[in-house]
Amino acid sequence: MFTFIDVFAGIGGFRRGCELAGGICIWSCEKDKFARQTYACNFDVDYHEFAEDIEDVDPKAIPDHDVLLAGFPCQPFSMAGRREGFAHETQGTLFFELAKIIKEKQPKAFLLENVRGLLSHNSRDTITTIIRVLNKLGYKVYPKIIDADGFVPQHRERIYLPGVREDVDLGWHELNGPWAEFEEDKFIKPPKGYVQLQHILEPHDLVPEKYTLSDAFMAALRTHKAKQAAKGNRFGYRICRSDEIAGALMASYAKSGQSILIHQGDHKNPRKLTPRECARLMGYPDHFKIPVSDYQAYKQFGNSVVPGVIWAIMHAMLPWSYRE
Structure with missing residues (x-):
C-alpha cells in the first residue's frame, strides 16, 4: 500500500x-x-x-x-x-x-x-x-x-x-x-489487438440517430479530405469497422468527431462514438459516471x-x- x-x-x-x-x-x-x-x-x-x-x-x-x-x-x-x-x-x-x-x-x-x-x-x-x-x-x-x-x-x-x-x-x-x-x-x-472496437461498441439499433452524420456533414468531410490529399496530406476522417483498432481519441473529437467514425453499413452514413463508448475506448468501466454534456465528455475522455x-x-x- x-x-x-x-x-x-x-x-x-x-x-x-x-x-x-x-x-x-x-x-x-x-x-x-x-x-x-x-x-x-x-x-x-x-x-x-x-x-x-x-x-x-x-x-x-x-x-x-x-x-x-x-x-x-x-x-x-x-x-x-x-x-x-x-x-x-x-x-x-x-x-x-x-x-x-x-x-x-x-x-x-x-x-x-x-x-x-x-x-x-x-x-x-x-x-x-x-x-x-x-x-x-x-x-x-x-x-x-x-x-x-x-x-x-x-x-x-x-x-x-x-x-x-x-x-x-x-x-x-x-x-x-x-x-x-x-x-x-x-x-x-x-x-x-487484444481488444477491438466490437468489444466497446453499442449495438447499432441502440445508438440514437443524433450520432449518425448528416449527408451535408459527410459531404463537407469528403471535400476537406480531398483538398488535403491534393496537398499531399493524409488529414481527414477515418471510418472504422468493428474488427479494427481506432486511432487515438483526441480532445478535438468534441468539435469535429471525424477522427473516429463507426461504419454502419454501405447504405448508411457512419456515426460518432457515444460518450459511453469513448469511456470504454479509454478503459473506463460502465459504472463510471458521466455527469456532463456530450461536448464536455468528449473533451474529458480525449484528454x-x-x-x-x-x-x-x-x-x-x-x-x-x-x-x-
Missing part, C-alpha cells in the same frame, strides 16, 4: 489506475470545473483536499506522499535556464509547479505523462530541460513511449516518465535498464490517460513501495 497525490487530475485516469495497483489518494488538484464535476462524481474527495489551481497551492501545505502523479501540459521552456539554473529553467510553465512540489516533498517516486510530441518539442529542448531539472532534484528518470493498444482498442502512444529518488531501491537490474526488466517480467501489457496503462506501470514499480 502506498499514498499518492493526483496533480492535473482531469477525470481521474491516473487515480483509477493507481488505486487498482493498491494506492491511496490523499490530495488532488484540477482546475477545469467540468472535469472536477466528473472527478467528484466518481471518487471520494470528502476525506482529502481537492485543490483547484495548482499555481495557488503552497507545496508545504500538500501532505507527504509516496508518489506524485501528473499528466502535465506541455508549454515552451525558457532557454535562459541553461545559464541560470532550476527556477529560471522552468519559470512560467506548469511543469515548474510540479518541480516545486517534488523539491519540497521529496516523494519516493513520480509518474508523469505527456503526448509523444514532447520528445521533439522545441527541438528536444523541452524534454531535455525536464529530465535535467528532475535529475538536479535527486531523481533518476526513465522515459518510455507506450502504446495503449492492447489495453484498449486504440493506437495511443504517449510518453511516460517514471522517476525514482536516488536513495530508493527498486531492485531493478541497472545493467539491463529498468524498462528491460519491466518488459521482460513486471510490465504486463496485453498483445496489440485522459488510459487507467490500465497507469496500473501496469505502477505494478512494475511496486517493489519500492514495500521497502523502507
Whole structure:
C-alpha cells in the first residue's frame, strides 16, 4: 500500500489506475470545473483536499506522499535556464509547479505523462530541460513511449516518465535498464489487438440517430479530405469497422468527431462514438459516471490517460513501495 497525490487530475485516469495497483489518494488538484464535476462524481474527495489551481497551492501545505502523479501540459521552456539554473529553467510553465512540489516533498517516486510530441518539442529542448531539472532534484528518470493498444482498442502512444529518488531501491537490474526488466517480467501489457472496437461498441439499433452524420456533414468531410490529399496530406476522417483498432481519441473529437467514425453499413452514413463508448475506448468501466454534456465528455475522455496503462506501470514499480 502506498499514498499518492493526483496533480492535473482531469477525470481521474491516473487515480483509477493507481488505486487498482493498491494506492491511496490523499490530495488532488484540477482546475477545469467540468472535469472536477466528473472527478467528484466518481471518487471520494470528502476525506482529502481537492485543490483547484495548482499555481495557488503552497507545496508545504500538500501532505507527504509516496508518489506524485501528473499528466502535465506541455508549454515552451525558457532557454535562459541553461545559464541560470532550476527556477529560471522552468519559470512560467506548469511543469515548474510540479518541480516545486517534488523539491519540497521529496516523494519516493513520480509518474508523469505527456503526448509523444514532447520528445521533439522545441527541438528536444523541452524534454531535455525536464529530465535535467528532475535529475538536479535527486531523481533518476526513465522515459518510455507506450502504446495503449492492447489495453484498449486504440493506437495511443504517449510518453511516460517514471522517476525514482536516488536513495530508493527498486531492485531493478541497472545493467539491463529498468524498462528491460519491466518488459521482460513486471510490465504486463496485453498483445496489440487484444481488444477491438466490437468489444466497446453499442449495438447499432441502440445508438440514437443524433450520432449518425448528416449527408451535408459527410459531404463537407469528403471535400476537406480531398483538398488535403491534393496537398499531399493524409488529414481527414477515418471510418472504422468493428474488427479494427481506432486511432487515438483526441480532445478535438468534441468539435469535429471525424477522427473516429463507426461504419454502419454501405447504405448508411457512419456515426460518432457515444460518450459511453469513448469511456470504454479509454478503459473506463460502465459504472463510471458521466455527469456532463456530450461536448464536455468528449473533451474529458480525449484528454485522459488510459487507467490500465497507469496500473501496469505502477505494478512494475511496486517493489519500492514495500521497502523502507
